[in-house]
Amino acid sequence: MPAKRHQPAFTLLEMLLAVSVLASMSVLIGAVWAQMRDWTTEGARLNASMRLPRVLEVMNAQWADRRASIATGDQGASLDLQPNSINFVCADPLLFPGWPLVVVTYEIETVPPRLPGGAPEFRLVCFERKLTTLLAEVDSAGEPETPIPAPPGLVLEEQIVLLDRCEELSFERYGQAANVGPRSSNRRDPAGMAVRADEPTDDDLLRRWRPMEPGYKGPINGLRLTGTFLGEPFTWVFDAEDLL
Numbered sequence: 186m187p188a189k190r191h192q193p194a195f196t197l198l199e200m201l202l203a204v205s206v207l208a209s210m211s212v213l214i215g216a217v218w219a220q221m222r223d224w225t226t227e228g229a230r231l232n233a234s235m236r237l238p239r240v241l242e243v244m245n246a247q248w249a250d251r252r253a254s255i256a257t258g259d260q261g262a263s264l265d266l267q268p269n270s271i272n273f274v275c276a277d278p279l280l281f282p283g284w285p286l287v288v289v290t291y292e293i294e295t296v297p298p299r300l301p302g303g304a305p306e307f308r309l310v311c312f313e314r315k316l317t318t319l320l321a322e323v324d325s326a327g328e329p330e331t332p333i334p335a336p337p338g339l340v341l342e343e344q345i346v347l348l349d350r351c352e353e354l355s356f357e358r359y360g361q362a363a364n365v366g367p368r369s370s371n372r373r374d375p376a377g378m379a380v381r382a383d384e385p386t387d388d389d390l391l392r393r394w395r396p397m398e399p400g401y402k403g404p405i406n407g408l409r410l411t412g413t414f415l416g417e418p419f420t421w422v423f424d425a426e427d428l429l
Contacts, residue, residue: 236348237348237414237417237419240309240347240348241419241421243279243347244291244347244410244421245421246277247275247277247279247289248273248275248423248424249277249424250275250276250277251263251273251274251275252273252274252275252276252286253273255274255286255316256274257272257273257274257288266356266358266397266401266405266408267397267399268356268396268397268398268399269292269293269294269355269356269397270290270291270292270293270356271290271291271356271408271423272288272289272290273288273289274286274287274288274289274316275287275288275289278313279311279313279345280311280313280343280344280345281313281315281343284315285316286315286316287313287314287315287316288313288314288316289311289312289313290311290312290313290314291309291310291311291347291410292309292310292311292312293307293308293309293310293354293355293356294307294308294309294310295307296308296349296350304352306349306350306351306352307351307352307353307354307412308346308347308348308349308350308351308354309346309347309348309349309351309354309410309412310344310345310346310347311344311345311346311347312342312343312344313342313343313344314341314342315339315340315341315342317341348412348414350414350415351412351413351414352412352413352414352416353411353412353413354410354411354412354413355396355397355410355411355412356396356397356408356409356410357394357395357396357397357408357409357410357411358394358395358396358397358401358405358406358407358408359392359393359394359395359405359406359407359408359409360392360395360403360404360405360406360407361389361390361391361392361403362388362389362390362395363398363401363403364389392406394407394409394411407422407423408422408423409421409422409423410423
């Protein structure tokens with residue numbers, strides 16, 4: 186009768202050793218994964234915290250190199266202020282290094298909420314457009330020169346998102362309310378005395394930071410960008426010298 190041949194198999198001791206090794210490796214892999222996740226989160230937070238100072242540094246450099254003597258549009262103003270944007274000529278391009286002059290626009294865009302019922306977010310976008318001819322340029326006879334068309338294929342405009350995922354973001358001006366100013370009215374009270382329409386309140390006369398109003402043409406005593414970026418409030422004040 187032929188002898189039975191035993192199939193190779195793990196002993197109980199070998200099984201226990203294999204389970205112990207697998208358990209130890211699982212714990213080690215879990216610890217390494219958690220550490221890598223912490224490093225990634227910390228790196229993202231560090232990049233976010235460093236991004237805001239870099240953006241403000243870029244804005245400060247461009248604003249310091251603003252060319253107040255050059256108009257940005259047909260109205261002849263060197264500075265175009267809107268409730269959600271500011272526009273000026275600068276000699277320190279961010280997107281076109283080496284180009285002498287660009288028209289810079291900082292614009293606040295609203296981003297729809299990512300989840301239903303959530304709050305909208307905001308982002309700050311920088312647009313740069315190459316200035317190929319000065320709007321105020323005249324020839325020797327004192328007549329405006331015909332703008333020179335840009336060469337075919339020349340990239341004239343670029344944009345970049347400076348800040349995104351902002352909980353709050355707005356431009357504000359410093360001064361009195363927009364409705365403060367001389368007004369006349371033919372309306373009279375019962376005693377026959379002339380009265381003014383839309384009499385300003387104490388808050389209207391108070392100089393404080395106010396949101397930029399559409400179509401505002403009054404004096405700008407100060408201008409700032411204020412918001413909240415990744416939970417960190419910030420404010421950057423534009424140099425008020427020669428604003429408007």
